[in-house]
Amino acid sequence: MKAIGKAEFSNFVDELIADDPREVIGVQAKSNKFAFDPLKSAEDLRLDYDVTILPPKKYFMPQRETLVKYNTNEGEMTAVNEVIPRIIFGIHPYDLIAIQQMDKVFEETHSDENYLAKRRESVLVGVNMKNASEWSFAHTMGTATTDSGYDLMLTDIGDKYAVEIGSVKGSELLEEAKSQLDDVGMEEIEKVREFKEELPDKFRDDPEFDPFELPRLLSEYYGKDGFWEENAEDCLSCGTCNLVCPTCYCFDVKDVNDITLTEGERLRTWDGCMLEAFAQVAGDENFREEKAARYRHRYMRKGRYMYNKFGDIACVGCGRCSEQCVPDIADPVDVFNQMKEGTNGI
Amino acid sequence: MKPESVKPKVAFFDFAGCEGDQLQVANMEEKILDLIEVVDVVNFREIMTERSEDYDIAFVEGSIATDHDAERLQGIRENASWVVALGSCAAIGGINSIRNSQPYDLVQDRVYGDDADKIEAWDVAKPIDAIVDVDGYVYGCPINQDEFVHVVESLLQGKDPNIPTYPVCVECKMNENVCVFARNPEKNAANIKAAVDNGSPAESGPFCLGPVTRAGCDSQCVNEGTTCWGCRGLVPNPNENAHQEVLEKYGLSVDEVINKFNLYFGWQQEELKNEQ
Amino acid sequence: MESNDSLFLPEQARIIGERELTSNTKLFDLNFENGKELNHEPGQFVELSIAGIGEAPISVTSSPTRGTPSFELCVRAVGNVTNALHRMNVGETVGIRGPFGTGFPAEELKGHDLLFIAGGLGIAPLRSLINYVLDNRDDYNEINILYGCKKPCEQMFEDEVSNWARRQDIYHEATVDYCPDEVCWEGNVGVITELIPGVDIDLDETYAVVCGPPVMYKFVLQELEKKELPHDQIYLSLERRMKCGIGECGHCQINGAEEELYACQDGPVFNYERIKGFEEAI
Amino acid sequence: MSNNVNIDVEYLTRVEGHGNIKVNAANGKIEQCEWQVIETPRFFESMVVDHSFKELHHITSRICGICSIGHTLASLRATEDALDIDISRQDELLRKLVLHAENMQSHVLHVGYLALPDLMGTGSVLPLASSHPEELKTVIRLHRLSNEMSELIGGRTTHPQRLIPGGFSKIPTEEELVDLREKLKNSTNDLTACADLLAETADGFPNFERETEFISLTSDDGYALYDGIIASTDTGTYPVEDYLGVTNEYVVEQSTAKFARNNRQSYMVGALARLNNNYDQLAPMAKGVAERFGLKPVNHNPFMNNVAQLVEVVHNVRDSIKIIDTLLDEGLEPQDDYYEPEIDVKPGRGVGAVEVPRGILFHDYTYDENGICTAGNCVIPTNQNHANIQKDMEKMVPNVINMKPEDEIKLDLEMLVRAYDPCISCSAHHLDVEFVDD
Ligand SMILES: Cc1cc2nc3c(=O)[nH]c(=O)nc-3n(C[C@H](O)[C@H](O)[C@H](O)COP(=O)(O)OP(=O)(O)OC[C@H]3O[C@@H](n4cnc5c(N)ncnc54)[C@H](O)[C@@H]3O)c2cc1C
Numbered sequence A: 001m002k003a004i005g006k007a008e009f010s011n012f013v014d015e016l017i018a019d020d021p022r023e024v025i026g027v028q029a030k031s032n033k034f035a036f037d038p039l040k041s042a043e044d045l046r047l048d049y050d051v052t053i054l055p056p057k058k059y060f061m062p063q064r065e066t067l068v069k070y071n072t073n074e075g076e077m078t079a080v081n082e083v084i085p086r087i088i089f090g091i092h093p094y095d096l097i098a099i100q101q102m103d104k105v106f107e108e109t110h111s112d113e114n115y116l117a118k119r120r121e122s123v124l125v126g127v128n129m130k131n132a133s134e135w136s137f138a139h140t141m142g143t144a145t146t147d148s149g150y151d152l153m154l155t156d157i158g159d160k161y162a163v164e165i166g167s168v169k170g171s172e173l174l175e176e177a178k179s180q181l182d183d184v185g186m187e188e189i190e191k192v193r194e195f196k197e198e199l200p201d202k203f204r205d206d207p208e209f210d211p212f213e214l215p216r217l218l219s220e221y222y223g224k225d226g227f228w229e230e231n232a233e234d235c236l237s238c239g240t241c242n243l244v245c246p247t248c249y250c251f252d253v254k255d256v257n258d259i260t261l262t263e264g265e266r267l268r269t270w271d272g273c274m275l276e277a278f279a280q281v282a283g284d285e286n287f288r289e290e291k292a293a294r295y296r297h298r299y300m301r302k303g304r305y306m307y308n309k310f311g312d313i314a315c316v317g318c319g320r321c322s323e324q325c326v327p328d329i330a331d332p333v334d335v336f337n338q339m340k341e342g343t344n345g346i
Numbered sequence B: 001m002k003p004e005s006v007k008p009k010v011a012f013f014d015f016a017g018c019e020g021d022q023l024q025v026a027n028m029e030e031k032i033l034d035l036i037e038v039v040d041v042v043n044f045r046e047i048m049t050e051r052s053e054d055y056d057i058a059f060v061e062g063s064i065a066t067d068h069d070a071e072r073l074q075g076i077r078e079n080a081s082w083v084v085a086l087g088s089c090a091a092i093g094g095i096n097s098i099r100n101s102q103p104y105d106l107v108q109d110r111v112y113g114d115d116a117d118k119i120e121a122w123d124v125a126k127p128i129d130a131i132v133d134v135d136g137y138v139y140g141c142p143i144n145q146d147e148f149v150h151v152v153e154s155l156l157q158g159k160d161p162n163i164p165t166y167p168v169c170v171e172c173k174m175n176e177n178v179c180v181f182a183r184n185p186e187k188n189a190a191n192i193k194a195a196v197d198n199g200s201p202a203e204s205g206p207f208c209l210g211p212v213t214r215a216g217c218d219s220q221c222v223n224e225g226t227t228c229w230g231c232r233g234l235v236p237n238p239n240e241n242a243h244q245e246v247l248e249k250y251g252l253s254v255d256e257v258i259n260k261f262n263l264y265f266g267w268q269q270e271e272l273k274n275e276q
Numbered sequence C: 001m002e003s004n005d006s007l008f009l010p011e012q013a014r015i016i017g018e019r020e021l022t023s024n025t026k027l028f029d030l031n032f033e034n035g036k037e038l039n040h041e042p043g044q045f046v047e048l049s050i051a052g053i054g055e056a057p058i059s060v061t062s063s064p065t066r067g068t069p070s071f072e073l074c075v076r077a078v079g080n081v082t083n084a085l086h087r088m089n090v091g092e093t094v095g096i097r098g099p100f101g102t103g104f105p106a107e108e109l110k111g112h113d114l115l116f117i118a119g120g121l122g123i124a125p126l127r128s129l130i131n132y133v134l135d136n137r138d139d140y141n142e143i144n145i146l147y148g149c150k151k152p153c154e155q156m157f158e159d160e161v162s163n164w165a166r167r168q169d170i171y172h173e174a175t176v177d178y179c180p181d182e183v184c185w186e187g188n189v190g191v192i193t194e195l196i197p198g199v200d201i202d203l204d205e206t207y208a209v210v211c212g213p214p215v216m217y218k219f220v221l222q223e224l225e226k227k228e229l230p231h232d233q234i235y236l237s238l239e240r241r242m243k244c245g246i247g248e249c250g251h252c253q254i255n256g257a258e259e260e261l262y263a264c265q266d267g268p269v270f271n272y273e274r275i276k277g278f279e280e281a282i
Numbered sequence D: 001m002s003n004n005v006n007i008d009v010e011y012l013t014r015v016e017g018h019g020n021i022k023v024n025a026a027n028g029k030i031e032q033c034e035w036q037v038i039e040t041p042r043f044f045e046s047m048v049v050d051h052s053f054k055e056l057h058h059i060t061s062r063i064c065g066i067c068s069i070g071h072t073l074a075s076l077r078a079t080e081d082a083l084d085i086d087i088s089r090q091d092e093l094l095r096k097l098v099l100h101a102e103n104m105q106s107h108v109l110h111v112g113y114l115a116l117p118d119l120m121g122t123g124s125v126l127p128l129a130s131s132h133p134e135e136l137k138t139v140i141r142l143h144r145l146s147n148e149m150s151e152l153i154g155g156r157t158t159h160p161q162r163l164i165p166g167g168f169s170k171i172p173t174e175e176e177l178v179d180l181r182e183k184l185k186n187s188t189n190d191l192t193a194c195a196d197l198l199a200e201t202a203d204g205f206p207n208f209e210r211e212t213e214f215i216s217l218t219s220d221d222g223y224a225l226y227d228g229i230i231a232s233t234d235t236g237t238y239p240v241e242d243y244l245g246v247t248n249e250y251v252v253e254q255s256t257a258k259f260a261r262n263n264r265q266s267y268m269v270g271a272l273a274r275l276n277n278n279y280d281q282l283a284p285m286a287k288g289v290a291e292r293f294g295l296k297p298v299n300h301n302p303f304m305n306n307v308a309q310l311v312e313v314v315h316n317v318r319d320s321i322k323i324i325d326t327l328l329d330e331g332l333e334p335q336d337d338y339y340e341p342e343i344d345v346k347p348g349r350g351v352g353a354v355e356v357p358r359g360i361l362f363h364d365y366t367y368d369e370n371g372i373c374t375a376g377n378c379v380i381p382t383n384q385n386h387a388n389i390q391k392d393m394e395k396m397v398p399n400v401i402n403m404k405p406e407d408e409i410k411l412d413l414e415m416l417v418r419a420y421d422p423c424i425s426c427s428a429h430h431l432d433v434e435f436v437d438d
């Protein structure tokens, strides 16, 4: 572990913005919320944020991404993989864990270079949570802290940041700030420990379930009469809970042509299993026509499918879906608690 | 499939509307030159004198509200292989349908007073598919140029255009906007509390019709700092009840909710009611 | 696949033959431009791609034992990609990714009796296995083929079907839901489930292999249930929406009480025992 | 030559909306000479009733797609007048900028895409793609620049989003303004090329004059577009609130839209009217262009409206640069991206007047104590021009009827109407409204 004074850290970031060929991204205020965006100055970096509107997945799996370009006259198709190398500042532990889950999906299913190259070319600078969104239950999900998934990890210890190095990429980045780095003593280590110890108080205290019972609970509730219907009654099928989720990665693929019909691109775009047409096929057959079926499907994904496949619970407790669902029905804590209480009662 | 050597003939027509959709086409700048590479524009009253009754694709802008217009539209239908509604007035009745919920004699009186008898119009404004069969829709007030290009391109290639069936929230989230309902948390909380405490919210709350409005505009209005007004019409299966509850929870009165839904959904709501 | 390769870049294949099977279904014979072989197993599918239109999953209908290196797709024109393909001519090229998915367990079926039940376009994937089995006839025991269509003009692969009917070593029955008066039809009239009671099934030895439109499965399974055919001796090929074919896009997931499956990887061919508890499957 | 003339132009092309020209003459005697407006009524003055002050500009923007920015601004000004809402100087400057953008866009469209084909003897701008590709590209560049500008300030070219009661929901950044300024500066060559183009063809304009009254806004602070008081070349100035006394709309049989008159039987509004009233306040470079065409106040040739439009485009560009300089000098006051000004609602009536491409536009609303509209009235420029068009036709036809073939008369008449750049789709409403007493 190292430490760096806050002023020195700002200089370091400003120097990267000015000199590093890579794009420097950081969490910034967006009106009364926060978002990852390209940094113009270290001043704008907000390492005290609670949660961002969208998770940083947008940098590895962009909302719209060209996969293939074609020319219909020549019948030619070429693969496209636009990679912008980036240094991303301010990723919270739960998002780092979500990124590690996504890595598995795109690495182990097949190696999807469109994702993996973007990951390889990014440096992830994490930050331990100074503030938490009132919706976050990362502590319950075991994602309030992480020992892996970052290249560098910052902790605010007053007038300094403690810096943990997680990878070669991380230490290479630090190279440029070498002269400003301090060695840490017991005091700093103690401060980081205290910081982490205080974390649980920052999160909501209503979750009553344990994440690893979720696969079992979901199996029990899979066919539960009325359960999903009731919970989904007010669902607008707007997909917000999918789109803002750091572990959702389902996508659509479509061809977009220019008006002359000669040039075009095949795009991969974000999709959402809560959208009505998600499981619809030709001939108007829809395998999840009812919103309750889609609602259940989302929970199966979060609490069981990824667990069965990779051993991960695919909810990291960021609370984005809970906060951003307009009719306020997408809070996993609410649904998981209902299942937990129900089974307890049986 | 490549465009045939004989270019399809395209015509534009307008009825009761602001001609903003045709302007979007004119505003394509250099792309217009690309467009005329692949189609023959034979009728575009807004920018050209020549006109021909021989066309394959008719883009129709504006709502229908007089017998005379209805007859003209039927003539267009007979001539064209494809009739495409251009913009919300033609596709869903659009802003014109605000008056559909107002008593017609009052409407006439407000606008023409004693001269009301000189004016011949229907008591409601209708989208063109209330009069003739329609083969395609370009939604929006005004239309989105990319979507227009996509619809033209699709027609030329003989495929169904991919028009979103999901709500605007999808694009709004992809654009990482601060949701209208999250912009003023203190006021919202006070409203919700007041509603719980005394049964009605304190102050007129935020509104956004994005959750029930068909996407395809790239959530443009929200991106520009305002709110989704519903100009592209309802999604195919809107959960209007749930959305109405949301709007009321945040502080809109029932009347206000109805007014917002009436901005663009007037005709569609009538249709939904008739279906049930 | 090399890690630098895009998973989404199709390889060019040329249409070398095209034949109309019914008013809306055509058989396409394709050859990779670079001369390579598809190397598929019966029941697997490819992603067929037309630049400017999109992609669609299509089963390979030819048997790997026949006609290689070219392969056949039997395609019904129902939407953008399929319609566009129907408008294409011999000599033009399309994109192909694949083969993908888990096909029929041709090995496991060896030495057993087989009961093929095909409804409509369901014959497309089954034909691959049927011809594979016929080309390795000695490896398999009794073969029953039940094939149902809406009406006579929708029956496909007539030459092959009449060949099945002629062969002594196959039991074959065809049926149509209805037959217009003016059409001459020698087979049965009635839905395909009506043929099942007439088939002699050795419960220890028979495997049923079923493919057809979503509505057909429920009724066929009911009939097989009546026969008391064990569930793990039934194989089904399912259709789902797919956007990648390789287990990423999420569209084809099927949720069950205990687990969830991807039609593109775990399937499209499934053992009935495995998916019978899946409300979403059938 | 044409003793018997029967001109029946149904749906005049290259104008907004639907209008017919009917001329009937037998043995050299005119039996009918009419400018008919046959647009389907849309009832905006009723549609606004019962809606909130937050929605009115959104609704009335839809009166006209071409001048949607102008309608939005007139609407906002009426609302702000009624509810006593002040806007900041910065917002005012930005609004002036976006109005310049629209004026420029509309004029370039009109002169370049609609009028030029007449002068070049083609039926539309499309053949110019092969016959005059460079000229066409120049026009397109200017057109695109104006659209980029309205998008940057208003958030959208048509039916702008950022303009809201009390200011802007979102404003451009300083960098964006610097960038825009650069583009505006670089457009000088294109402007000159356009002027050259028009100068080459301007002798195609018929030599026609009819003395009439010109009405526009005027202001001591500069060439009036966004604000000012009403000015008439005949009768002097009036406060905006007195607009009804100036416009005097009346119903005629041949039209679903109303006609208007002030001092004479008709008056003209639009670019030529503005030039006639405010010539001295034009930017020097714009004045230079006017001089090149011999356009001096007071000019009574309606065809010169096209030239006046070009002069205004130049003024729009020059004044925009000046406004951006002011904004940058003073430093842009930042604001939230989803800004919504706090507004105290109160009952009241307000009038907003703005110069839009086709002339002076009035919106007039009455609100109740909840900010809900109880009555509305919009007087649209083209409505005010209808009578003048009619009178011009009445003077022009007898002059030419025995001298020109029917075809040429028809073209002259079409060009005459087009010179006004009429926006018929938006003119076809309103007549009188009873106002609820405050
Ligand atoms: C494993 C497998 C094997 C198959 N084998 C064959 C075969 O051998 N022969 C054959 O003819 N067919 C086969 N199919 C079916 C075939 O894939 C579909 O008929 C085909 O995808 C239709 O594609 P299209 O582009 O022509 O249709 P479209 O309907 O134009 O679109 C393609 C797909 O995307 C969906 N889609 C596109 N846009 C939307 C939208 N806006 N909203 C909702 N849904 C949309 C459609 O429902 C459809 O599934 C198979 C399917 C699967 C899964």
Ligand code: SF4
Residues within 6 Å of the ligand: A234, A235, A236, A237, A238, A239, A240, A241, A242, A274, A324, A325, A326, A327, A328, A329, A330
């Ligand atoms: S965010 Fe809420 S309303 Fe939207 S799809 Fe998810 S659960 Fe439904």
Ligand code: SF4
Residues within 6 Å of the ligand: A241, A244, A245, A246, A247, A302, A314, A315, A316, A317, A318, A319, A320, A321, A322, A332
């Ligand atoms: S399910 Fe909700 S709380 Fe869980 S990771 Fe996704 S967005 Fe966050």
Ligand code: SF4
Residues within 6 Å of the ligand: A326, B168, B169, B170, B172, B173, B177, B178, B179, B180, B181, B208, B209, B210, B211, B219, B222, B228
């Ligand atoms: S469209 Fe409206 S409701 Fe939906 S996310 Fe955007 S702002 Fe929120």
